[in-house]
Amino acid sequence: MTMTTKKPDAGLTSPSSLGEDNPHRPRRSRRIRALVYADFLVLVTVLFASVLIRFGTDWPKSFSTYLIGFLIASALHMLVYYFGELYDAAPRIGAKLWLPRVTALTSIAILLEATIVLITDYYLMPRGNLLLLWGFGSLGITFNRWLSGRIRVRRYGTPRVLLVGSYSDITLGKEHIKECGSKLIVVGEINSIDELSHEIESKQATDVLLLTSGLLSKIYPKPLEDLEMRRVGVFQQILPSDTLLGLRRSIQIAGMPFTALRAHTLSTSRSHFKTFTECLYLVVLLIPILILTLFAAAYIRIVAGQEIILKQERVGKFGSTFNMLKFRTMHHNAEDQTGTVKAQKDDHRIITGLKWVRRSRLDELPQFINVLRGEMSIIGPRPERPDFTNEYEGLIPGYGRRHDIPPGITGLAQVSGHYHTDPSYKLGHDLQYLVNWSPILDLQILIRTVWVIFIGRT
Structure with a gap:
């Protein structure tokens, strides 16, 4: 009997083979498309369910009127979610608080729809449905992201991280990962960025944690572009002095604050x-x-x-x-x-x-x-x-x-x-x-x- 192992969710091709031949790009695209379809289904379902809850089968307007209005409202929601970066590639690791973000974007979408109705007098939905859409719609969209994350872990296994930094920083980082019971596998430790590409390849790492300051200038721009193409996440630990800069996009990994690095600033x-x-x-x-x-x-x-x-x-x-x-x-x-x-x-x-x-x-x-x-x-x-x-x-x-x-x-x-x-x-x-x-x-x-x-x- 042969044993199979889960493939890490990272492209393990060499930099020379990056680009259209990267097999992990289609996987990411399929996952994002699945999220889009699931979110749209949640919105339409919540809107029709809210009408059934309020009116039963005796609807004040025709089915076609509700269908057109609900489809337009759902499309507006999806547009707001897209521009709100809900369909950008999300890091595999780090605590993600989806509900506050989804709720804020849903509120913006509802305000946009209310403005359109006031200006055009076009009927999108009963006003009483807005509160139900805000609550259950936000919960449904958040659930889709939780479910997508679970499927991702089931398919590709536990994230495999490579630690980069000085000996003392790596030792402290490993202690944090162990004490927090974080679902991470530390597959390697290196002190120099020069060894990064080879170590990622040999250890099949899915993510890199930079634990020491002064490494950014060595990883921008080309190495980071290559890693991004290979679907390897790169995270820089935020030092106490860095908080004075007002960094907004920080995430918690094993109780430590990090910021995700991207080759290109605008998503x-x-x-x-x-x-x-x-x-x-x-x-x-x-x-x-x-x-x-x-x-x-x-x-x-x-x-x-x-x-x-x-x-x-x-x-x-x-x-x-x-x-x-x-x-x-x-x-x-x-x-x-x-x-x-x-x-x-x-x-x-x-x-x-x-x-x-x-x-x-x-x-x-x-x-x-x-x-x-x-x-x-x-x-x-x-x-x-x-x-x-x-x-x-x-x-x-x-x-x-x-x-x-x-x-x-x-x-x-x-x-x-x-x-x-x-x-x-x-x-x-x-x-x-x-x-x-x-x-x-x-x-x-x-x-x-x-x-x-x-x-x-x-």
């Missing part, structure tokens, strides 16, 4: 939500943008002559290059003598009469064409030229993280600093934006950008 759902909100901004701002663009184009044509559009190669998302468009404010062949140089405060290359165009940022207006092409976004880190990018990546640790999202026409660094602010300080603003992104932050940046345009800050 897929948050990235899609950002794109959706920027489409709304574009619709609202379309007419003012067209008016300002036509005015600036006409003025520059009069002052500078025929060639008013300048194309510059810039570095975009994930390091890809594209041609960024600008209104030309400098003389032709301005860099023939100097080569690629940064703009100066009183740059002699700027055409007389166009300094205010540059100072008010109106020369950036053609970049809305780059936005429509999908090369840029309205708000994000400003794209740099390849020469400067290569220089900064060699000098400033973590500079490449700003390429996690499409570059923007404006950004937190632009409204917080000046043209000539040191790149390391600008990077701090860019990373702060990536970590703390929200629609409210984008709106604040837009408002501050309008203020910068009017006061003409350099």
